[in-house]
Amino acid sequence: MNLAAMDFTPRQLEIAALIQSNGFMRVEALADRFGVTPQTIRRDINLLCDGTVLRRRHGGAASLVLSNTNLSYDHRQVTNPGRKRIIAARVARLVPNHASVALGNGTTPEFVAQALAGHEDLTVLTSNLNVAMALSVNGSHHIILPGGAVRLPDRDLLGRNVEAMFRDYRVDFGIFGVGGIEPDGALVDFDRSEVMARQALMESCRTSILVVDASKFGRPAPARGGHFSDADIVVLDSLPPPSHLAGHSVEGDDQGGILLRKIPFTGDTV
Secondary structure, three states, X not given: OOHHHOOOOHHHHHHHHHHHHHOEEEHHHHHHHHOOOHHHHHHHHHHHHHOOOEEEEOOEEEEOOOOOOOOOHHHHHOOOHHHHHHHHHHXXXXXXXXXXXXXXXXXHHHHHHHHXXXXXXXXXXXXEHHHHHHHOOOOOOEEEOOXXXXXXXXXXXXXXXXXXXXXXXXXXXXXXXXXXXXXXOEEEEOXXXXXXXXXHHHHOEEEEEEEEOHHHEOOOOOEEEEEHHHOOEEEEOOOOOHHHOOOEEEEEOOOOOEEEEEOOOOOOOO
């Protein structure tokens, strides 16, 4: 699509380029960047969405998705890499040396694996060959993979062997991404087998960690399973929509990344 040939202002063209590059941006962040009011940015976003350049999402706008088909793995690897590195570094600070870890499929877990490569003596369960290769640079790690056919071009495995592998172990940390998060908090993916693998991973760990960047909020996908509140910890690049903060404490640090920790239910009644 030739945006320059359409009737958009230079600021609107730059907004479109920023959001297409980042996946999602909030109105307030764009207003600060361009030195205009949030109302001005909302008008720009409305015009871009009406022109089918962007899509409206709660609190901002996201890059256009034309179908419920996921982008290619190679494309996702170069989407929001800075945000994913922030998330990965925050997760790496949670995982000590000598821990056992289950890592799911997707590009954000791959970034986490890269951040964990310098740890010592990790036992890692994964169905993601990209994760296995990232960690294999350190000979102190023990990497366990399931059998089965490799899904290309994603370079991962899905199916009963994956689910059985996760359920056969009990690890310290289970780290997983997700295709999208609906406004009601439902977790969605592009394949039912991805949902099943994620649920098996969550059942296998003592502490579950969802890793997700801002572009995933409001992103549609057809297969539903689980809820945002299921994870013990959520690590993000920025604060999520306010509706997702309920039941969580918020932790930040000077090295970047946002951590939401689920507040345990005490069972107290009034």
